[in-house]
Amino acid sequence: MKKIDVVTLGCSKNLVDSEALIRQFKAGGFTVAHDADKPEGDIAIINTCGFIGDAKEESIETILDFAEAKKRGNLKKLIVMGCLSERYSAQLKEELPEVDAIYGKFDWKQIVEDLGQTYRADLINERSLTTPGHYAYFKISEGCNRSCSYCAIPLITGKHQSKPMEQLVDEAEKLSAQGVKELQVIAQDLSFYGLDMYKQPRLAELTNQIADVEGIGWVRLHYAYPAGFPYNLLKVMNAHPNVCNYLDLALQHISDPMLKAMRRHVTKEETYKLIERIRKEVPGIHIRTTMITGHPGETEQDFQEMLDFVKEIRFERLGVFPYSHEEDTHAYRNYEDDVPQEVKQERADAIMQVQEQISWEINQEKIGKTMQVIVDREEEDYFIGRTEFDSPEVDPEVLIEKDAAIKVGTFIKAEITGAESFDLFAKLSK
Known part of the structure; x- marks a missing residue:
């Protein structure tokens, strides 16, 4: 066998x-x-x-x-x-x-x-990639030390364990040697990287080092936590053109009663200040976030506060999950799952309806611009790529007119010719 x-x-x-x-x-x-x-x-x-x-x-x-x-x-x-x-x-x-x-x-x-x-x-530092050869997911730690009420991940993976920095740099070098041009940096909680091993946050230093690896054209950061956010990371993002102006920052809610019930260890005011500072220090950054609707105890007022927050902040990328009552979590042990499933879904749909319009308006502003795009694949009518503001699988794609000069797995300059809510249209910039 x-x-x-x-x-x-x-x-x-x-x-x-x-x-x-x-x-x-x-x-x-x-x-x-x-x-x-x-x-x-x-x-x-x-x-x-x-x-x-x-x-x-x-x-x-x-x-x-x-x-x-x-x-x-x-x-x-x-x-x-x-x-x-x-x-x-x-x-x-x-x-x-x-x-x-x-x-x-x-x-x-x-x-x-x-x-x-x-x-x-x-x-230990080698993998057989299942993604297209020009990008790879790059896991920098296991587990999580947070205690969010709804989350079963710590029950499954245990406490946060950072991978040694030298091991990660070696892995990045090996991936680059294989032809990888884009690293999708992932962890359950990027913000915590280094605290367990080095007694201080080291995400900024790690990002700095892997951005210096020859052949790596883009470094993209996923799943940062708002409490204890490592602000020195923003200087690294500005210092390296190949660190994408993109950050996946999971916020989950905005009303103070819900943030407390979710055990997020951050307040509404602190969240607003965090987003303001990120956007001020990294102009043009695209922030991806997620929201949860229907956590136990969520009132119509709590939901409306979240909906207003989404309208006001105008996230470039956003996803929503209806709350799931997971066994052995803090919420499962301490709260009744008191928001009906249909209400959870209605609230999620309402947020995504607002977000669809926001995404459309943001994408319209890109028409006429020339942007760097990485080409992921070729389909019958288009080449399909992504800008630095787009992660594979979850974010918008760029549909590029066929041109013999375009090769899958390469960076090109593309002129944006049209836009929908969740896709851009483009042609090769001559």
Whole structure:
């Protein structure tokens, strides 16, 4: 059995784990396919997500689909790993007897060895990329030390653990040597980087060092936390043209009663001052944020305050999640899930309706401008790319008129010719 299908569910942090595991298997002579349309391996490894209800449901459905394939004789071994099995190992073993082995999120070595191969510690900084070769997700830490009421991540991943800076710089250099031009820097909480290992925040220094790696054209920062934000990062963003004027800053709410109930350790006033300072010190920055509707105790007034906040601040990028009542979280233990699901969804839809108009207006301002774009892929009618203000999968794309001079995986100068709420249209700038 030397053919493996790896299926990754959930976030980009999970994807990095899968890529590291795939590298181990390929080093051992396995043939590995990732997220194949038609899995044909002898072994399937499902890297699950256990964050919120919808993600857990998707993970279970995927496992059941592969279990059916095993029953039909199309699969010899089914393995489950990742966040869902880290959190619910005993239940999965009891309810899914078709699964041959269940591992936690960090049991890579055991998986490799149980499949008859030696775990290669020398490959710790190597991955088999599943993204297009010109960009890679770049995970700088595991876990989280925050205690947000709604979040199950610390229950799954444990306390924050920063990766050593020298290890990360080495990884960035290896990725650049592979042809990676863009690093998507990710963590559950970027703001905390270095506090556990170096006793002080070191995100700015790390960003400075990886921005200096030869061949890295863009460095993009995801998932900063507002409380304890490392303001020295803003100077690094200004000092390096290749550090994108983009920041994913998860705010979740704005009303003080909700921020307190969510255990965010930040106030409405502090949030406004943070955004004002970021925009003042990094002119033109695009801030991505997320909001949660329907947290226990959220009143119509709390929601209206959040809606007004979104209208006033005019975030360049924004997503909304209806609250999910997750087992063993602070909110689950201490609050009643008292906002009906339909109200949660109505509130989320109302915010996205406002955001769609804001996004349209912001995009209209880009028409006629020439912007640097990285070309991700070619489709039938267009090349598809992104500006420095756009992260893969979640942000707008640039649809570029076909031109023989355009190559996938390269940076080009593109003239923006049109705009919708969530896409730009462009042509190659001559």
